[in-house]
Amino acid sequence: MVLNPQATSIGFIGTGVMGKSMAGHLQKAGYKLHVYSRTRAKAEELLALGAQWHDSPASLAEHSDVVITMVGYPSDVEEVYLGEHGIVKHAKQGSYLIDMTTSSPTLAKRIESEAKARGLSALDAPVSGGDIGAREARLSIMVGGEQAAFDAVLPIFQLMGTNIVLQGAAGAGQFTKMCNQIAIASNMMGVVEAIVYAEKAGLDPSTVLKSIESGAAGSWSLSNLAPRIINGNFAPGFFVKHFIKDMGIALQSAKEMNLELPGLKLAHSLYEQLAAMGEGDSGTQALYKVISKL
Structure with a gap:
């Protein structure tokens, strides 16, 4: 048809x-x-x-x-x-x-x-x-x-x-999206930690990004969200509150499969801290506000 x-x-x-x-x-x-x-x-x-x-x-x-x-x-x-x-x-x-x-x-x-x-x-x-x-x-x-x-x-x-x-x-699309969110969750922690580390080392994060985004560390989040973090732009491309929802679905699904996902659990807890700071309507890159204060 x-x-x-x-x-x-x-x-x-x-x-x-x-x-x-x-x-x-x-x-x-x-x-x-x-x-x-x-x-x-x-x-x-x-x-x-x-x-x-x-x-x-x-x-x-x-x-x-x-x-x-x-x-x-x-x-x-x-x-x-x-x-x-x-x-x-x-x-x-x-x-x-x-x-x-x-x-x-x-x-x-x-x-x-x-x-x-x-x-x-x-x-x-x-x-x-x-x-x-x-x-x-x-x-x-x-x-x-x-x-x-x-x-x-x-x-x-x-x-x-x-x-x-x-x-x-039916359901396979949602299972695949959970795989996507699981990968993003740990990656976002890495992106934010890399920027915080660069700042503490006295480097210019924008210059660091030029070196690492095209190498083995490259990812969509690094290329698209790291510049927003560096510029102090935490407007939502994807809401923190919705990402927490997604991670919750993935954790529940993993539980039903008797599967442990330690990286996802850590990311979920950090994003819950972020939401508790009143950042639920911010973009996922706002995780910087938690990790930069640890």
């Missing part, structure tokens, strides 16, 4: 830091865009360009061929999809439901099962790349679900990302 932009309506729920850019790419490609967000002000830019506002997920689902969600927490995902006024109960037959929130693999499986029972196709498709990746349509998209559904919506994914991989059955 080919989803022609001129004949396909896309509903997008969650127009925050990343969602607004992602939805904007779909709108620019010619898809009729329907939007819903808890805070209407966050959707005003899309509405000014012609998107149609809905007062509930149910109303949006009734008018959309594809529904994409980018919300905050697994509890939000559950409410938006499985609540009395949620997407699954109100979506049109044959619709595609795509949750791009980082959420629980178990919940992703449940949504897919309930959607399938109603003649709907559901995919879990969390992303990596932060605000920059969303803005530049260079997200990495990790997908769980059936091959046919993936093939049908691939052109939509390609408007938002450049690295799009079907990882397996």
Whole structure:
């Protein structure tokens, strides 16, 4: 099945830091865009360009061929999809439901099962790349679900990302995103510690970065977030509070698999300290504020 932009309506729920850019790419490609967000002000830019506002997920689902969600927490995902006024109960037959929130693999499986029972196709498709990746349509998209559904919506994914991989059955996208967050958690500690060490040694961190970011220490966080730390920019590309949520999901999943992840546990505890300092709405690079004071 080919989803022609001129004949396909896309509903997008969650127009925050990343969602607004992602939805904007779909709108620019010619898809009729329907939007819903808890805070209407966050959707005003899309509405000014012609998107149609809905007062509930149910109303949006009734008018959309594809529904994409980018919300905050697994509890939000559950409410938006499985609540009395949620997407699954109100979506049109044959619709595609795509949750791009980082959420629980178990919940992703449940949504897919309930959607399938109603003649709907559901995919879990969390992303990596932060605000920059969303803005530049260079997200990495990790997908769980059936091959046919993936093939049908691939052109939509390609408007938002450049690295799009079907990882397996329902839940596989979320499991893969947990791998991503586990790797980032320890890496962010290393990035921050390297900057703090450079400062204590009397070096210019920006000059140090020129030497180490292209070598074995290189990483996305080092190239993209270290300069923000050096410039004192702790605005969110990805919220601390959401990263804590992600690490909590990964730790719970690891517990269910009888797996110990000491690096992740340490990172989780440091970020909880950061949140306790009132930095929950800061970007993940704000970890500097904890480590620089140890």
